[in-house]
Amino acid sequence: MTTAKKQKMIQELFKERMNEDELLNCMRCGFCLPSCPTYTMSGFKESQSPRGRIAMMKGVMDGLIEPDEEFKRSLNLCLGCLACQTVCPSGVKYGHLLEDARDILAQNNSYSFPVRAVRKTVFNGLFPNPNRMKRTAGLLGFYQRSGLQNVARKIGFLGLIPAHMALMEKVLPDMPTRQEVKNRPEHLEPIGAKTHRVAFFSGCLMDSMFLKTNDATTRLLQLAGCEIVIPKDQTCCGALHGHYGEKSGSKELAKRNIEAFEGLNVDFIITNAGGCGGFLVEYGHLLKDEPMWAERAKAFSEKVKDITEILVAVGFHQKVKLMLPQQIITYQDSCHLRNVMKTEAAPRTLLKAIQGSVYQEMNDAGHCCGSAGIYNIIESEMSMKMLDYKMEQAKNTKATTIVTANPGCLLQMKLGIEKEGLSTKMRAVHIVDLLLEAVVGE
Template sequence: MTTAKEKKQIQEEFKNRMDESELLNCMRCGFCLPSCPTYIESGFQESHSPRGRIALMKAVADGLIEPDEDVERSLALCLGCRACEPVCPAGVNYGQLLEEARDIINQNKKHKPGVHLLRKAAFKGLFPHQNRMQAAAGLLGLYQRSGLQTAVRKTGMLSILPEHLRTMEKVLPPVPKRKDMKERPRFLPAAHSVQKRAAFFSGCLMDTLFLATNHATTSLLQAAGCEIVIPDGQACCGALHGHSGEKETGKELAKRNIASFEALEIDYIITNAGGCGAFLQEYAHLLKDEPEWAERARHFTRKLKDFSSVLVELGFHEKNLQAQTPHTVTYQDSCHLRNVMHTSEEPRQLLKNIEGAEYREMEKADSCCGSAGIYNIVESEMSMKILDSKMKSAKKTEAGVIVTANPGCLLQMQLGIQREGLSSRVRAVHLADYLLEAMNLS
């Protein structure tokens, strides 16, 4: 429950910090409504649409309504998928408004003790420190390899968890050993003549739970003619912080990453996770009010590209790629890769050029799968509704492989496959891993 004092402070900060010109840019035209998953799945509730949420933000900033539990609930239920932005005729930067509003609310309310400790442990104690991420992932790997996972499943101990979390435990990837995580090389030569010099943003979860996918990505880039530097000192991108009302920590991580990459003589900074890439792309906005960092952030973002864009630019899609067995494949867009990094055709171009794999476009492939960072954990009911709708579209393609380009999306689609009882004939795979299979290098 937000106190009267907290509400007053939140209202004052909405007035001072929210971008009024951006709020006024919304013309209330409603073009965003058909693209908003929460608006559709909530039964077309206006307060759960982008237009409705902007109206609430403006009303709080103008002092017309209090920032009560209903306002907070509306903002919390938003996926932050930003599908509203490409269809907005006024070009409203909705995602930036959402993150600012969430930060104001989070920083000016008192969380319950348990929630406060959990947030502090995750956002400040774990994600900013890659050595701790490796240690945590190492424990998970030990759980998987030691036989404890099998024992826990047999005893039914997981039954205390909600159904979607029990299923999620089943779809977690095999975690590499901590030694393998620590022994990552810092320079990788091109497989043949050097076409480009690139720096690879390895990420936090991507370089622990999804280390194999990072290896697949760099192998593809090497084959395409990139020599790759993986700089020390880089950290978590800060996306979870930015989306969850921890803006200041997000800024700290942004500065660490900019400092780690800016001295390198490179053509690109490459990412392979749509959610990370989108937040990295927003560093210039995140640091716009800090003169000593603003231009450095713009220089950083100008070099940022998704690995699929670089592969197409270097002609990798023209290589002789061959499916290991004939099958049908479809693609699920990463919302942030599509809506923020504006990368959607390149993954499809790569998939369509694999011999033996019939590509079928998924209906509403550009709509959110319901993962959205930790949304599928904190807003599980809405997340599962969205996932169920997504799986209806996936099943219509009759694809044996569902490809995506973001770790959260990947786990969510694997979760959907399990929920639908399709695990014996359908698999979800990251684009990098799938392309490496087609090269017969895996």
């Protein structure tokens, strides 16, 4: 198919699938501009702003501009952090527009063989299959524990890959053993008086690479009086698929999760990863056009809560004594936890309740750190600009502990600490790990 025919097909799909009312909701007021990281980091280019991208989407729909490489580049460079949505006076659902546009482009794009292979491996082979995720974590664990990691570092093998990728290898968490991965509970009783019956969304990345954080999460829930159900048939949330043009894959994963969780008779579905939670609460929108699933998806989404929300709701920080050695703590918002789930106050309430430490708010804490799923791999230059800015804000707080609520943010902040040469003075930690560390008697 010629380029002209392909562009014509894309324009027709934009007319067919894009929500024109939503596109027209944008008043071009510019309130979104200061909140958009790519707009400010690109030197205030209109094409790298939410307003500019929406204008280009409408232009493609109306046949006024072609969906050329410049247009695709503009959409690809967007982090999808959705900070623009929180400040938009018209309530434009930019995230929905971005996902639909990327899906149309991805399904009508001629990728090179290496890119096709990577996309097929990630979207079809790895993330939808929890067992493969665990086997991958097992291979990383073997690499760490067998001595291969030390050998690779000593012989300079990591010098053959990009510098930021070499640093990523350095900040990977210690992988769980095969036995730890195998012995996962499906039901846990509350400690003390029962407050709620909840289901735990363990996630794919969290339940393999960050298994100890998941264990800390369930322990906190038990201490908060929660009976916990952990359905074994759950799978990846589908966020990566939805954000990178594989919408059909995200729908299939959503349906699998809905089937795994419905009928459990729980008060809430708890997540500890902002990126996952931000997509889980969108299942109602994702499946709104499928009559067999729309209501089930809506019911699922309405039960999703972040771990920090439920802890604050039951007064965990008031019932349990939290204490740490003297340190300054600051908090880095997960974009989707803050901008989609609207969870901003709860993490700060819990951190401020820790005795012995001082909480210091970071300037521009809601500014994206540049992780954004796999963005820090495929758009490393822009990602590192974001990270450099974020680290400047973190250093200004004089903090010794940077707290996050999402695995991607956690790795990105660890990367920033290594990049700045601050690993002996500063650490990055997931909020549930820090809270469990602070529970007196644990």
